[in-house]
Amino acid sequence: MDKRDRAILFRERLSEAMAHLGMSRSALARQTNVDRSTIGQLLKDTLPRLPNAQLAADAASALGVSVDWLLGLTDRPERPGDILASSLALSPAERSAADAQILDWHREAAGYKIRHVPATIPDMLKTEAMLRWEYSSFFEHASVQAIDAMQELMSWLRDGQSDYEIAMPIHELKACASGSAYYEGVSARIRHEQLVSIARSCEEIYPRLRLFLFDARQIFSAPVTILGPKLAVIYIGEFYLAFRESSRIASLTSHFDHLVREACVDPREVPGYIDGLIAAEGW
Secondary structure, three states: OOHHHHHHHHHHHHHHHHHHHOOOHHHHHHHHOOOHHHHHHHHOOOOOOOOOHHHHHHHHHHHOOOHHHHOOOOOOOOOHHHHHHHHEEEEEOOHHHHHHHHHHHHHHOOOOOEEEEOOOOOHHHOOHHHHHHHHHHOOHHHHHHHHHHHHHHHHHHHOOOOOEEEEEEHHHHHHHHHOOHHHOOOOHHHHHHHHHHHHHHHHHHOOOEEEEEEOOOOOOOOOEEEEOOOOEEEEOOOEEEEEOOHHHHHHHHHHHHHHHHOOOEOOOOHHHHHHHHHHHOOO
């Protein structure tokens, strides 16, 4: 950028930041330890000038913006630490409180495609009986909250609020059918009902709901949800890592698309695959 053009942009952004805070020239001069006339010269439109490094840094600090923004090196006015704080946040993932947060994120993403890699069977596809089994170690009201959240998400999906793609390890369905691993101790009745419910939902809601099954021995993914172009969330146990920076979201979206390309069972085949698991168990 030409020096004169940078000086003009600096003046415009300095004036904008002062107006946003309602800060006068005298107040900025006091906070930057310079004469009021020095601030006036920076704001004078007939002779644009650039400050020295010390004054640029002091002005940015006083105004709560970054030096890079004042100088036209970035279009984001936030300071680096503020950008990081806004683009990456930790949200508690306690079972009793997480449901409300998840619903809020889904409402925020209404109209956008949602991509989801669940930790187990997706909550929105779980039956009430399965949720009650999962929440059996919590208070009763926790299972009621979970069921209400599941029903709201399913209604949200059936109403066509957004297209929903789910990529899930194929071993989750196999374990559910056999009652092994995570599903050890779940009755055959609950597991059968759960598999039937997933198969029929995948038939009835397709193509708004598309379930892809991948082989976790060939490709791995942590639980992640990409809620449109503005938010991606990784589940790590006690917390959700929430990303709002566009390049991070794009990277996670690319990862999800790779899971889809490597899927061993595509959405049209899922109901038939599940019916095969059910038949193999003799149900």
